[in-house]
Amino acid sequence: MKANKIITTLSKTIDVKRLKLIGVFTILSIIGTGNLVAQTVWLDQLDLSAATQGFGSPRKNKSVDGRTITIAGKAFDRGFGTHSESSLLIQLDGKATSFTAQVGIDDEIKGHEPAVEFIVYGDKQMLWSSGIMRLGDTPKLCSVLLTGIKRLELVVTDGGNGNYYDHADWADAKFQTTGVTSFPTVSLVPSEPYILTPVPSSKPRINGTGVFGVRPGSPFQFLIAATGDRPMNFSAKNLPPGLKLDSRTGLITGKLSSPGTAVVTLTAKNAKGKAEKKLRIVCGDRIALTPPMGWNSWNCFAGEVSADKVKRAADAMVKSGLINHGWTYINIDDFWQNHRNSKDQTLRGKFRDENGNIVPNSRFNNMKSLADYVHRLGLKIGLYSSPGPWTCGGCAGSYGYEKQDAETYAQWGFDYLKYDWCSYGNVAEEILKNNPSKVSSLSYQGGDNLSVAIKPYKLMGNYLLQQPRDIVFSLCQYGMSDVWKWGDSVNGNCWRTTNDITDTWTSVKSIALAQDKAAAWAKPGNWNDPDMLVVGTVGWGNPHPSKLKPDEQYLHFSLWCLFSAPLLLGCDMEKLDAFTLNLLTNDEVIDVNQDPLGKQATCLQTIGDLRIYVKELEDGSHAVGFCNFGIEKINVSYKDFEKLGIAGRQKVRDLWRQKDITTLNTKTDQLNIAVPVHGVLLYKFTSPK
């Protein structure tokens, strides 16, 4: 103990005076006559891959972008460059005496008013905090004594600005130890995939939504999604006039000429049996009555998307069987248009023809035939634009051509438009006329001014409504001006509530925690969109298996279902592994998302790091997610059912395992709950008849 103190004081003095330490594994001093040898262990000598961070991989001795770590002009040779929010757990087991570092925001980050806070926790107690730091702040010295500490956590928060892509540095970071030369870093969540969804029966089951909205006169396309052995025969009782069913494929097409509701009984039959399900067809002014389900090209292909890749994604949607679980849309994101200054010649060409019609780039060419191809598979197709002159990636946007673009999309046969704010913040005609290439792609300018924020969406929303086909309108402006409060008024069907997601726990967690404020505005035809699913092989042009651990993926998917979020896969559809496929084909879990009541779950109770989300379902039952956001396994004997709005006798079903687990009396009984770290139990509570 005495020796430790001496070492601590000694090493602190050394840090403060900044004496140059010799060598990588430097032996500092030998105290007294004993064989206790103090060591300096640099943070960058540890395995940093266990760190979770907002985006990308942790960097050793470099900034996030791979440059020399630099804070307010001061360069450092060593350290850990990380994207906020970030967390690194280090198992010290009492063998460290102190930790020191110089912390701050790296000079390489620009824009968006970066802010972070560095926090050091020892055995869950806060030992040190930097306070909020901003770009340009001089490095702060972090110096903590660690004697007796078993587990250390180095955290970088978002500094309250909600961004998880600020660049933070733990520069010159090192430990003084009692003699050990390294420490293990800890990943708390097991990485071994495990399967929960039972294999679907060979008998028919009709899956997917039970309610479908269409506008009078619009082309009708609805595929009866069903699992079970093929061949399968489909029939429909009470199908309104104007619609016809292909009994072999289950595809219903046609047109309804007047408003009204029809309750149709769908039947699917195969050699093993028969299934029935009611479908409510609502012909009126609202569409997307349940959250859209499908795929979007951005999170896997980003700027590398092409018609061929889109077709292959559509083929894979069918071949993988996902189509039989209700997965429907194949959405092209940015980069189907020509680019303003890309070196890639496949993206260069006229933005518009002589009549002002948007021209797809050479990778796409014929958008109508692509749409036909996707429709022939029983799927639907979407695309992407910006109300500004440029998309976020720098391709041609719709500014000034909104009406024409809406008409073109309809003529091509598109069913979905994602409309991304991007350069709209820079809409200043003079600048554009004089020098279009000076306009930056992404700007949040004006987004906090309600009338400016609404204007471009209202314009496009109206034009889409005038088209002779239903086009789901997806607003993408990252939640500015509380879009959930006015999205419906501009004919929006869904709207992003938060910034872009990445495949990291910190990203998923911070997005998930930001959803409750918008929940009250979710309803059939209007969905809060926490961004796409980061499961499977993702990577924005740099494909890799999602960095989310299996439990994190179960939690991510469960939450998105509880949130009634659009379910848009962002992965390479040709690389669906068994785990991912299993995760995406649990019909009882998907039913929570597609429930026709259209409510969004909110967190009704927290017990430590356990957050309990509850979603009311149309049949009076409740879907409940017991979600562990913490870093320890949670075991609870749960009895606060009243707080969840659940009363009386209840049957409890585990939806992931598709198994009834108990029937209980909410007044007298308890439910034993064990939730893994970053994991979930998704239960359905139903009053037995």
Ligand code: GAL
């Ligand atoms: C972002 C948007 C992403 C993707 C990207 C394309 O603004 O949030 O989802 O669409 O633009 O450039």
